[in-house]
Amino acid sequence: MKDPFWERVQALQKAHKISLDYLAEYIGIKPNTFKGWMYKGRIPNAYSACDIADALGVTVEYLVWGNDDDREKFRMRQVEERKIASALIKKLVLKLGNATKRLR
Numbered sequence: 001m002k003d004p005f006w007e008r009v010q011a012l013q014k015a016h017k018i019s020l021d022y023l024a025e026y027i028g029i030k031p032n033t034f035k036g037w038m039y040k041g042r043i044p045n046a047y048s049a050c051d052i053a054d055a056l057g058v059t060v061e062y063l064v065w066g067n068d069d070d071r072e073k074f075r076m077r078q079v080e081e082r083k084i085a086s087a088l089i090k091k092l093v094l095k096l097g098n099a100t101k102r103l104r
Contacts, residue, residue, distance in 0.1 A: 002041065003041040003043070004066060005043055005063050005064055006037075006038045006041065008058075008062065008063050008066065009023075009038070009052060009056065009063060010038070012056040012057075012058065013056065016056065016057075020034060020035060020038070023052070023055055023056075026051075026055045027048060027051035027052055027055055028051070029048065043064075046060075049063065049064070
């Protein structure tokens, strides 16, 4: 197994401490089929590749190319959205506090 796709899968599988059998069953294929793909260097179809990536918490782009730019952009967007939401909540809490003081 020298295919970079499978090297990344195996590294992630070990990092998550899950067996190859579990990973195969998770994506809905027989463990022997999964291991055959892996050791013969066969890249799975798009659906199975997506399932593998999902199970390992990465994108298909990462498994295929080794970069995860889309995932990083998504994370950064999430951080920005949380900052905006936090600022809006703080504003609302302050307004609520001021309105409560006026009612007293």
